[in-house]
Amino acid sequence: MTTTHSSNQRSGVSGRARARPTRQAELRKLLARRSGASIAQIQKAFNWQPHTVRAAISAQRKSGSVIVRSNTDKGSVYRIVEESGSQ
Template identity: 60%
Template sequence: MSIKTKPKAPASKQVKASPNRQQQLVRLLNRKSGASITQMQEAFGWQPHTARAAISTLRKAGTVVERADTDKGSIYRIAGEG
């Protein structure tokens, strides 16, 4: 009785992992123009309360997120270093 073994798979190329939602949100908020709640909703398919909760989570983690009122509504951006 012989035991068959599976052939070894070829070494796979390293694939760069795509950024997670939090990393994508940080990138969005780091833009010079920042991002509105509507832009976050469109980018991630979120409801408004989910976008605000994500900003709150960043703030609780120590990220300084500024809010500016404009004609088009509130714009959120990560505060730049002095």
């Protein structure tokens, strides 16, 4: 019986999927796109409410990312911009 148990443990370890990126990492990827991302696009991607999207963007800002908001005819679009030196 111990042989069966140990083989189940080994198969469980080898059958694990890779760790998924965090939602903050996925959000950062969306915001880093050249076109950026709107609140609606982020809502759809994560199935979040608008206030959750705004809080997650705020958390990105608090972690040191420079995020700009630009107004378009489709609404506000948020983008991470690269800093070109020290402040």
